[in-house]
Amino acid sequence: MTPTPSLAQGHPQLSWTRYLGFSTDAKVIGIQYIVLAFFFFLIGGFLAMIIRGELLTPPADLVDRTVYNGLYTMHGTIMLFLFIFPVLNGLNNLLIPTMIGAPDMAFPRLNTAAFWLVPVFGSLLIASFFVPGGPAYSGWWSYPPVSIQNPLGNLISGQSLWLLAVALSGVSSIMGAINFVTTILRMRAPGMTLFRMPVFCWTALAAQSLQLIGLPALTGGAVMLLFDLTVGTSFYRPEGGGDPVLYQHFFWFYSHPAVYVIILPVFGIFSELFPVYSRKPLFGYVYVCLASFIIVGLGLIVWVHHMFPSGVTMWMRNLFMFTTMLIAVPTGVKVFAWLGTLWRGKIQLTTPMLFCLGGLINFVFAGITGVMLATVPIDIHVSNTYFVVGHFHYVIYGAAVMGIFAAIYHWFPKFTGRMPYEGLGKLHFVLTFIGANLNFLPMHPLGLMGMPRRVSSYDPEFAFWNVLASLGAFLLGVSIIPFLLNMISSWARGPKATHNPWNAIGLEWLLPSPPPVENFEEHVPTVISRPYGYGTGLPLVEHQDEIERQLTLQEASA
Amino acid sequence: MTTTINPELTAEHGEGHGAHANHNLTGFIIFLCSESVIFLAFFSGYAILKLSALNWLPPGVDGLEWRTPLINTAVLVSSSGTIVLAEHFKGKEKLWLFRGFWLLTMAMGSYFLYGQAVEWSGLQFGFTSGTFGGTFYLLTGFHGLHVATGIFLMGLMLVKSFLPGNYVGGEQGVQATSLFWHFVDVIWIVLFLLIYVWQG
Structure with a gap:
């Protein structure tokens, strides 16, 4: 009897130090991605605490106004490029090969390189806090003409470091996307046709295709911005015949789909978890799969809705209002499928299920404000107000981050071999759900009242809702403590997990x-x-x- | 650990879905598709800036001379033919003919780059001469970078062809380089039409 390696090495005594080096194992890289992402999550969250601390009172009293500009710019940039994308790539690394039965990713060394670029550009971005003039201060979208000002005249400025970091992030994401797409297309288990593939892999395939199509456009636009900033070209300088709105097209051609890159895998997580904790098959599996790709197609032709007030022509406004509203159809198909799955199911309110349900509620709310924002007259009225900030944070924190927490709790036993603690998990959920809604719901009335985003002082009439939002933000800050406690303590000494603690179905x-x-x-x-x-x-x-x-x-x- | 699993329970499969099958070409094609979007972004930026410009050409510039660039174009486009010939001979395992045509392709690519450099040095406008100068140097420069990369890749493949037994049973590097070269060619044709032909 020769032991078969795949089963006999079930609990190999591998040293934890492999998480510190250049591993090519997707499961090691996946955990490296997730841990590093949460490190940056704490930094980005700390910036958010300062921002909400400043907004606790109407006058600008906590930080200098220029510092405040740097704070919201870096908060957005860190959370997107150093938290959300890396944490999702971590999940992709853990889940895609195991779900399709592949031994590893298609290109393990490319995978290593893509991961190690993250600490490189992360350090660059953090280093920009310490250069003369401080970090980039033109918002996470870096619109010219603000972003091509270089008052100190240094080649190494916060803005040029920002551009370099975003470019490297793009390179890393493209390397990752090539890897994920090739792995899904070429390395599936025998018998696993596309329509036998778990929905998470479908959504990952859709999201990574969007990366491949969208990111190069942003890269092209960012290269031109870098030349305007450092060499003195005039691609976006009106005084040299350039067009600042052109940059907005490049930026949103990627950065709107980027939101789908984030939310599609979370749709995948919902589609995986609702059936497990309702003990029912996913309702309308084929339609959920196809809806992902309809979202990809439509997602590429909606970007101008970010630019309704930027001087685009009337026909473009109407066209992009229409396409944006159409997105609600495939998304609605998915929400309907999840509700159909929950309907008369044997619902088990475990921590991952609670996070999924909370995420779904927040997502539906964000979807409603999304359709409102697609409407040209409403959009022009609330553009650049806290209404947009509220909508965006409902999507990203309310839905995406809650979905990511759900995934972490659900697959934690699989990849660590230990069970997370339910009590701490539920406490984390309650704090997160209340904190997120208390933080982001007041932003909607604030926006409708006309409070602009990106200001450090405001009219006293906005104080009430701002105090509520700040309290919610501090609650969110506290909510991370039980999460970290849970992760560390259960990984170290949690009860041993069996191969299938949730009675789930999947390779x-x-x-x-x-x-x-x-x-x-x-x-x-x-x-x-x-x-x-x-x-x-x-x-x-x-x-x-x-x-x-x-x-x-x-x-x-x- | 004494448990075993009956080998009949699990399918054995080497090719296609196998543990360490080679997917380099798939990955490379996906990369090329993605790379083409950067060019698409630059092309559309060029068209938008040109269409909306009040004074497209910088003062003192009448337009671009197109005859010499046309010759360069002819050389670059026909090098797509020579690289196909090279691949053909590699398939027939005539390695010296492969190397000859491969080297010829490299020479034609280098001639194109040389012509580009000569053209650049004779121009009366620079990178910062308005959006015309900016887009001209950006597009031709970014494309030139790809030509140089292609020549570098071909050099690598040429060296690899001297390793004994390396090209027996096919070599994906040659296929990928050849694909890249065709890509660089097609991009140039679009670029030539946009910059040199569409001058009105």
Whole structure:
């Protein structure tokens, strides 16, 4: 009897120091991404605490106005490029190979390089706090003419470091996207046709395709901005015949789809978790898969809705209002499918399920304000006010980050081999849900009243809602404590996890927890049915009973 | 650990979905598709700035001379043919003919770059001469960078062809370089039409 490596090495004694070096193992890189992302999350969150502290009172009394400009610019940039994208790439690294039965990513070394670019450009961005003139202060979108001012005349300025960091982030994301797309297209388990693939992989494929199409456009636009800033070209300088609105086109051609790059995998997480914790198959699986790609197609032709007040022609306003509203259709299909899944299901209110439900509620609210913002007259009225900030944070924190927390709690036992604590998890959920709504809901009345974004002082009539928002923000700041406590303590000494603690269906749950280095290696099970066969009794793969029996035996002997 | 799994329970599959199959070409094609969007961004920026300009040409500039660039274009475009020939001979395992045509392609690419440099040095406007100068140097420069990269890649493949047994049974690097070269060519044709032909 020769032991088969894929099962016999179920709990290899690998040193934790592998997380500190240049590993090519997707599961190590995935955890590296997530841990590093949360490090930057704490920095970005700290900046948000200062911002909300400043806005607690109407006058600008906590920080200098120029410092405040740097704070919101860096808060947005860090949270997007150093938290959300890396944490999602971490989940992609952990989940895509295990879900499709691949041993690793298609290009392991490219994967390593893509990850290690993150600390490089992260350090560059943080370093910009210490250059003369301070960090970039033109907002996370860096519109010219503000972003091409260089009052100190230094080549190394906060703005040029910002551009360099964003460019490197783009290179890293493209390297990642090539890897994820190739892996999904070429390395699926036998029998796993596209329409037997888990929805998370569908949404990852859709999101990474958007990266490949959109990011180069931003890169092109950013190169021109860098030349305007440093060499003195006039691509965006009206006095030299240039056009500042051209930059806005380049920027939003990517940065609107970037929101779908963020939210699509979260749709994938919802689609994975609702069936598990409702014990029912995903309602309308095929439509949910296809809706992802309809969102990709439509997502590429909506960007001008960010520019309604920027002097675009009337026909463009009407066209882009229409396409933006159309996005609500495939998104609505997904929401309907999730509700259909929950309907009459055996709902289990575990921590991941609570985060999914909370995320879904916040997302529906964000969707409603999204359709409002698509409408030209409303958009022009609330443009550059806190209404937009509120809408955006409902999408990003209310829906995306809550979905990411759900994913972390759900797959934590799989990749660490330990169970997270339910009590701390539920406390984290309650604080997050209340904190997010208390923080971001007051921004909507503020916006409708006309409070502009990006100001450090405001009229006293806005004080009431601002105090509420700041209290919510501080609650969000506190909410991260039980999360970190939970992660650290349960990883160190949490109860051991079995291979499938949630009774979930999927290839990743047919691996030991944590999975061996190359997952199934060459013993990949043959997939014989669609995912999410909850309550149907249909096996997912050939010889499923035997594989599960052996995993259980192995756990009993360990 | 004494548990084993019956090998019959799991499918054995080497090719295609195998553990360490080679997906380099797939990845490279995806990269090229993505790279083309940067050019698309520059092209559309060029068109938008040109269409909305009041004074497109900088003072004292009448337009671009197109005859010499046309010759350069002819050289670059025909080098797409020579690289196909080179690949053909590699397929027939006539390595010396492969190297000959490969080298010829590299020479034609270098001639194109040389012609570009000569043209640049004779121009009366610079990178900062309005949006015309900016877009001209940006587009031709960014494309030139790709030509140089292509020549560098070909050099690498040429060196690799001297490693014994390296090209037996196909070499994806040659295929990828050749694809890249065709890509650089197609981009140039669009660029030539936009910059030299559309002068009105």
